[in-house]
Amino acid sequence: MSKQVEKIKELIAKREQAYLGGGEKAIDKQHARGKYTARERIEMLVDKDSFEEYDMFKLHRCHNFGMEKKQYLGDGVVAGSATICGRLVYLYAQDFTVNGGSLSETMAQKICKVMDMAMKMGAPFICMNDSGGARIQEGISSLAGYGEIFERNILASGVIPQISAIMGPCAGGAVYSPALTDFIFMTEGTSYMFLTGPKVVKTVTGEDIDAEHLGGASVHASKSGVTHFTAKTEEECMELIKTLLSYIPSNNTEEAPRTECNDPIDRKEDLLNEIIPEDPNQAYDMYKVIAAVTDNGEFFEVQPKFAKNIITGFARFNGQSVGVVANQPAAYAGVLDVNASRKAARFVRFCDAFNIPIVSLVDVPGFLPGTGQEYNAVIQHGAQLLYAYGEATVPKITITLRKSYGGSHIVMGCKQLRSDLNFAWPSAEIAVMGGSGAVAILCAKEAKAKKEAGEDVKAFLAEKEEEYTDKFANPYQAAQFGYIDDIIEPRNTRFRICRGLAQLATKRDSLPAKKHGCMPM
Ligand code: HXC
Numbered sequence: 001m002s003k004q005v006e007k008i009k010e011l012i013a014k015r016e017q018a019y020l021g022g023g024e025k026a027i028d029k030q031h032a033r034g035k036y037t038a039r040e041r042i043e044m045l046v047d048k049d050s051f052e053e054y055d056m057f058k059l060h061r062c063h064n065f066g067m068e069k070k071q072y073l074g075d076g077v078v079a080g081s082a083t084i085c086g087r088l089v090y091l092y093a094q095d096f097t098v099n100g101g102s103l104s105e106t107m108a109q110k111i112c113k114v115m116d117m118a119m120k121m122g123a124p125f126i127c128m129n130d131s132g133g134a135r136i137q138e139g140i141s142s143l144a145g146y147g148e149i150f151e152r153n154i155l156a157s158g159v160i161p162q163i164s165a166i167m168g169p170c171a172g173g174a175v176y177s178p179a180l181t182d183f184i185f186m187t188e189g190t191s192y193m194f195l196t197g198p199k200v201v202k203t204v205t206g207e208d209i210d211a212e213h214l215g216g217a218s219v220h221a222s223k224s225g226v227t228h229f230t231a232k233t234e235e236e237c238m239e240l241i242k243t244l245l246s247y248i249p250s251n252n253t254e255e256a257p258r259t260e261c262n263d264p265i266d267r268k269e270d271l272l273n274e275i276i277p278e279d280p281n282q283a284y285d286m287y288k289v290i291a292a293v294t295d296n297g298e299f300f301e302v303q304p305k306f307a308k309n310i311i312t313g314f315a316r317f318n319g320q321s322v323g324v325v326a327n328q329p330a331a332y333a334g335v336l337d338v339n340a341s342r343k344a345a346r347f348v349r350f351c352d353a354f355n356i357p358i359v360s361l362v363d364v365p366g367f368l369p370g371t372g373q374e375y376n377a378v379i380q381h382g383a384q385l386l387y388a389y390g391e392a393t394v395p396k397i398t399i400t401l402r403k404s405y406g407g408s409h410i411v412m413g414c415k416q417l418r419s420d421l422n423f424a425w426p427s428a429e430i431a432v433m434g435g436s437g438a439v440a441i442l443c444a445k446e447a448k449a450k451k452e453a454g455e456d457v458k459a460f461l462a463e464k465e466e467e468y469t470d471k472f473a474n475p476y477q478a479a480q481f482g483y484i485d486d487i488i489e490p491r492n493t494r495f496r497i498c499r500g501l502a503q504l505a506t507k508r509d510s511l512p513a514k515k516h517g518c519m520p521m
Contacts, residue, residue: 014073018056018057022097030096041093042091045241046083051080057074059073062138070099075099075106076095076131077092077111088250089124089125091114094131096130099132101131104138108146119152119156123250126164127162127165129168129170133170146174150176157182157353161183161354166227167190167191183302185240185241186216186221186229187217188217188232191216224306225307244300248314249354257321259295260319266498269292272490272491276490281333286329287311287328290311310327311328312343315359320357335365335368338373338376338378342385344385345384356394357395357501359497360397364408365405366406366433384519393509394507395500397420398413399496400425400428400484405431409430421503425488429472429475430477430478435465435469443464
């Protein structure tokens, strides 16, 4: 055997060793937990044979606490480039079979390398987390590694899409890298995220809680809003990531990929002409409206389980990717509150950063009153949504279906926030406030006098409310001032959105020169 052939054999043997990560026993343990290994995960996500791995032979340099005996080729992360549906991505997957996927200095270097390449190439960056956190034996070097990663997450924000999939433990300060990315996915039952684990919680606060209830997928999907998507299995998680990627561009200088559209843009939906209930206090399902207007009724919802009073997600109109923001009358009457505001604000900002037009479907009675909201800074969070809409320079189309009252009218993409096309259905009610509230204030003195004179106050207030409703609870006042560009027949909504988006395709708008704004947070 020639020396060269011998060396090639050695290379192949080393590669095979690296493929085994922490070894067969550790892989079996990973599988027994219902989890895949780092390489299996990458294989599931990317186009066949497209993965190009970097730093497979990298080793950690730690000698503390017996670490010299815990050397595995590539250390605890698999990193490189690949394609997904033919599009370039950079990615890494932490390898729990190697020292619990804990982050060493060299692992951080591997991760930073792919992050830097993603930035240079203008390609999405995807990370799959499954790690015990900072490698304890490395002390400050591991923390410094996290710092390097976080700084890159921050610099990449708004330049390339960043996606995190949590597929195992993600604890302590390690949670901040995913939190800095645009979208977080979590697998149900096998992943958790928290700053301090159950034991520390018990010691500090005395609270008894397990990992699942403290930071499992369902907690972060419904209560905290930290995660955007949950998946029952890792396979499902990969499919969701691919779907998300199909709606977004590779970087902030590109547009999202367009698809062929076989759904006629002038498709009329008669059900929309009848969807608004007679009783203004009765709910209807905004999902039905969304399905009626988007290409083939498809909608990829973001944060479906969190703040259900507002709906956010991606859809296509005539093949163009669009961010949809819609109040949901079927959940808390579609009222805006702290969580709905921050959910929608974040989504609007993502769309704006990545050249994705925003279509808003408005039916909002106002902001939720009460101490629960005020003490939790609903003022600040409402302002966040206002700021996000007002700052966004992408094409913006707002359709008012029914209620649009007071502050919430302004916040939800009104004309003055530089919305491009504002349409209203004939059922729209655009006013400072609803009839009963307005009459209670405007006619308080008269009502008191009538009560004292023994007259029928109820009938008086009802008559005044009718007068107010006739005058204000319609779209014509707003249209009279040009704040509504047109009042449209509901069944034509899809066509008006599609035609509007085509018209706005060349939109150019900008912000005053500044380092950055100070968004209320
Ligand atoms: C070094 C670690 C490690 C860590 C796990 N391991 N976490 N090694 N540093 N942080 C090693 C274990 O010693 C073990 O090695 C192997 O990984 C598998 O771990 P197990 O404990 O056997 O697995 P399991 O029972 O599934 O428990 C997983 C775990 C637990 C829940 C993640 O390992 C754990 O609690 N780890 C510590 C978590 C933690 O407190 N991390 C620091 C968070 S603070 P062997 O060789 O025996 O197989 C932090 C700060 C970041 O991360 C700050 C950023 C700014």
